[in-house]
Amino acid sequence: GIRQFRQIGESPAMELGNAPSVELDRAFRGHRGPVTCVAFHPEEQQVVSGSQDGCVFVWHFKPQLRPFRFVGHKGEVHHVAMSRTGQTIASAAADQTVRLWSNSAQGESRVMKVHCGAVRSVCFSSDDQLLLTASDDKTVKLWSLATYRFQASLLGHTNWVYSADFSKNSELVASAGEDRLVRIWDVEKKVSIMTFPDFQVPVSMVKFHPDGSSVAACGKDGCIKLWDLRTRKLLQHYDAHSGAIASIDFHPMGDQLLSAGEDGLRIWNLREGRLMHEVSGLKKPPTASAFSPSGQCLAAGSRDHLVLTWNLKADRPALAAPAPAPRHPVSTPERAPARRDATKPRAPAAPAEPLTAEPGPVTAEATTKAEPLAETLKTMQSHLEIMARTVQLLDQRLALNEEQVKAMRSELLQQNAEMKVALPVPVQQAVTEVKSLTTQEEELQQELENLRQLL
16 A cells, blocks of 8 residues: 555654754744745745735845835735746735736836636746646636736636646646645646546645656645656655645755644655654744755744744755755555544654655656557547548538429429420420439438448
8 A cells, every 4th residue: 555654743843863953044024914925036045925914025035135025916915936037926816816026126016817716826837938827716827928928728627726836847737726636737738637536625735846756735634645647646645734734845855845734844754754853933833835946944934924944954965956856755555544533642654665766757748658549549530520521511412402402393393283385495404403413412322321331
């Protein structure tokens, strides 16, 4: 069965073997409501946050710089994202809009009315060419950042969509929400290529692994699940928190996962399948969390209106930028068993055996099985559609000929009844035409019958 891991219910500030040293660095004050989302600048000069107060703050790590405060949304800010260049900030809000802010003190913004419901999630593609949004209107949408125009809708969810994320190469999109499904989409074909129905509760966030090989999601039942995109099977299941989980994020190296739940902020070792660290310093439950691009820092927002950052010190070199990460352990998956009561003591689970999987990111082509067969079926379908249209045209021609023959026969019978004389030359010509049309009708009927047999 799948490898299932339980939280370790001992000292909440306990560090577990080889865990990084986590030191509280900064606490930023300025929001007037609970913080709902955080994101780092690519070069880690700033951290961005959104809040229920409708404001977006850009906090500087240089103490002499004042934060930028962006005001414009008319509702709660649900999510923020930073472009790969760090020059643009996107914010999604309950007022059904996405705003694109210039990362400057002036804070000029462009408003995009993108959905018919609250916008829950926003994400930049790896080349900053596309913007991905998810909404309470049950849709996931793609937008061009060059023209600020709508590109496509990804349709399939049956309820509110809370989260959407691009894969590393932006060829795939993952989405999840109130309908309890995690969907994987092909960006080029605009179709859903995988669905994971393992959750029994709404899914609050979904994230791609840094190497694109797997996807993780967290639910309102305190569980975290990871799936392998090549085998399309559940890899790991964590009973991570005793209450709902607000957010998750992968370490850039791909071997750790950060989770923010009602009972605290935790770092998980994905290779060994165990709790790695309970992050201290929070007075109220965290509502958002993120690793920095180098993996040497993490940030969290909380219900007491604060944005906090911590420094991580570990026995490994820092990353200059996010890079392809090694694969996490794979174990033979089946359906996850029901969760145990979170109030009962839990013994540590046996660590997962670190296994190595084939390297390399997952592409849209790699996720489609039997590609040659699919192309052949597509060609056959195209031919069948052409033949069906041909049959339809032949049917129409036959119907037209039948009407013409009936009309001419009626005319001849009427003329014969009135005149009761030898048929004049024009009528004889009409009879010849009727015979000719009858012959054509018989030929068309034979051709139609042959096509039907072929179909």
